[in-house]
Amino acid sequence: MDVRAQVSMVFHLDKCIGCHTCSIACKNIWTDRKGTEYHWWNNVETKPGTGFPTLWEDQEKYRGGWERDPRTGKVRLKLQGKLGTLTNIFYNPYLPRIDDYYEPWTYDYENLFNAPLSDDQPTARPISMVTGEYIDTVEAGPNWDDDLGGSPVYADNDPNLKNLSPEERRSMQELGNLVFFYLPRICNHCLNPGCVAACPAGAIYKRGEDGIVLISQEKCRAWRMCISGCPYKKVYFNWFTGKSEKCILCYPRLETGQPPACFHACVGRIRYLGLILYDADRITWAISQPDEYLVEAQRSVILDPFDPEVIRNAKANGITDLMIEYAQRSPVYKFFKLWKLALPLHPEFRTLPMLFYVPPMQPVQAVQRNGVYETVDAGQEGLAPMLAALEKNRTPIKYLASLFSAGNEQIIREVYHKLIAVRIYMRFKKVGDVTPGDVQRALQLGQTTPDECEAIWRLTSLPTFEERFVVPPLAREMAVENQFPELDPERRNYPTYRAEVGFGFRKAPERRW
C-alpha cells in the first residue's frame, strides 16, 4: 500500500446556477495576460452542448486520455506511443487549433468617442486580440452555446447523445420538455494524468504532497503533446509565450489556507474541497478495468482515512498526523467514497480524475392535458411517484451514464435513488406530507438511513465555508517543520533551498530571442 494524499474536489451540480462567476474569478487572477485571453481554466458548459473547446469529448477527433486494449486489458495513451511522439513532434496531427476554441477579441471602443459627427450611431467593431485586425463576424466565443443557444448546431452534436434513441433525443428538445444543466469544469488533477504522460519533455508533474498537477514553464519546450493528451482539454497553449499552461488549483492560495478563487467565489456554493488518501499501488489495476467497473475501481483506490492500517501506511509514507486529520474531515471523502453520491466525469478516459460531480436532480417529463400542465404520473399518489419517476427524467439515464459512469446506468440509478430518498425523507421531517411507508420505501431503494440522509442534507444545503473547504495544511514552512523535527533555524539545516520553492520567475515570461 503506497498511501498518498490528494487535494480533490466535488461539484454539486444541483446547485450550479450557471452564473460564470467562477470563470471570471479565475480569469481575473491568472489568465488576463496576452496569449491567455482564450484560456478558461475554469469554464461552465451547458449540457447538452458541444462544450469548450468544441466537441472536446470526442476523442476520435482529439485523441486525449487512455485507451484499453480489450484483448490484453493493457492501457495505452490514445494519442500515440512514445516513439510516435518523437516522430510526430514536428507536427502534431491531433492538436486543436485556436479556431476550435475561438479567436479572442475586444472592441474598438475608442471609435465610440472619436467617431466624426454623422447621421448614424458610431459602432465598436470587434478587433482580434491576436492580430489586432478587425474581425467582420465573430463566429465563436466562450459559452457560445450557453443555455442551449444555437441548439441545432451545438446541443444536437453533443457526443453524449450518440447512444440515445431518436425518440429520446426528440423528447429532450420538445418545448415544455426542454432540459439542460450546467457543467463547470476545471482541471481534474488526475491520478493518472494524460497530460503528464504525453509530455516528452517531462515538464508536467504531479506534486507528491498534494497531487496538484503543474506545468514547469522553464521546462516546457512547446512540443504541445499535453494539449492532445488531456482528454478534458484543460491544458491551454499560450500562443504568445509558446508555452502550455493549465489550472494550478490556486496553489499559492491553498498554501496560505485559502480555497481556490473559483471555489471561493462560487455563488451557488456548489464546490467542495478536501484531502483524500489513495493507494498509488492500485492505480494501474484501476485504470485497466473494463468501462462498466471504472467508477467502482476508482472508489476502491480511495482509502478510508479512519482505517488504522491506512493510517499506519500513511505515516510510514511521511504523511503527517495533521494531514490525516484533514483527510478524515474531507467533504470529498464523504460525497465520493462514503455516500457514493459523486461521480467522476468521463471515467472512460481513464485518467482517474479527482474532481467529482453530484449529478443534478432532473425535472420529470410533463404533458399538457386539457390546458393543464402536469408532470407525468403525478397527482394520484402524492409524492411517491418521485421514486418511480426516475425513468421519466427529462434527461435520460443513458445520457447521464455517458457523462458520469462510462455507460453504467445502474450506478446512475443508485445515485438518484439516494438523492430522491434524501428529499423524501427531509420532506417527511420538515413538511410532514409524506407517509412513513413512502419514506421507508424511499430509504430502502436509496440504500440509505435517516442519519445518512440528514448528514447529506446538511452538507448539501447548509454547509459553512469551513465545511465546504477543508483546506489541508499545505504551508511549506509548516510542511517542512512537521516532517523534520530536527530542523534548526540556527544551523539552517533545511532540506529545501530558496530557488526550489515558490514562484520562480526572475524574468518576464515572454519571448526575448
Next chain:
Amino acid sequence: MRTVDILLFVVFPYVSVALAVLVGLYRYFFDRFSFSSFSSQFLENRALFFGSAPWHYALLIILAAHIAGMFTGFWSRFIAPPSRLYPLEAFGAALGLSSVVTLGVLFVRRLLNPRIRKVTTLPDWLLVIVLMLQLAVGVYVALFYRWGSLWYMYTAVPWMISLAKFQPAIQYVTSLPWIIKLHYLGGFLLLAIFPFTRLVHVVVFPITYLWRPYQVVIWNIRRRFAPAR
C-alpha cells in the same frame, strides 16, 4: 596565408563555436524559459503540415549525412561502390531541394499569415533567412560540383579536424571555389547564430522520454523518511 583567410577559416569558426557554447550555456542557465521550439501550430495548421514535418525530416537526414561524412573511414567504405554513390548523390540533391521548398513554405507562411507574423521575432527572420541561403548554396554546390560526398572528406573534414586539434590547416579549403567556401562558412554562421535564435530547440530534443516512466511526481521535501521501495 592571407589575413582574410585566417579571419574566415580560423578566427571565425572558433568565434562561432565559442558563441554557440558560451551564449548557449548562458541562455540555458539564465533564461531557460526561452529554450523552446516556439511552436506556432496552434495558430496555423495547414501550411505547417506541408512545411514543418517534411522540412525537418529532409534537414535531419542531410545533417546526419554531413556528420557521418566526418567519420572518413566508415564513410569512404560506405560510398565506395558506385551503385551506392550515385543514388546517394541523387537522393541528397532531392532532399536538398525539398528542404529548400519546405522551408520556403514556412517562410511564406510567416510572411503572409497575420497570426503567425504576430509571433515572429527578429531572430526568427534571421534564422530562416540564413538557413534558406545556406540550403540554396548547398543545393547549388550539390548540383554543379558533383561528388560532394567524396571531396567533402578531403576538404572540409580535415580542415575541421585540424581546427578541433587546435592546429588549423586551412590549405584544405582556401583554394576551393568561392561558392563552396561560402557553404562551409555558412555552417559556422549557423552555429554562431544558433544560441540567439529558436535553433536552441535542437539541443533539448526530448530523447529521455523513451525511457522515462509516463508519470512524473515531484516531492517538495526529499522523502528522507519514506520507506525504501
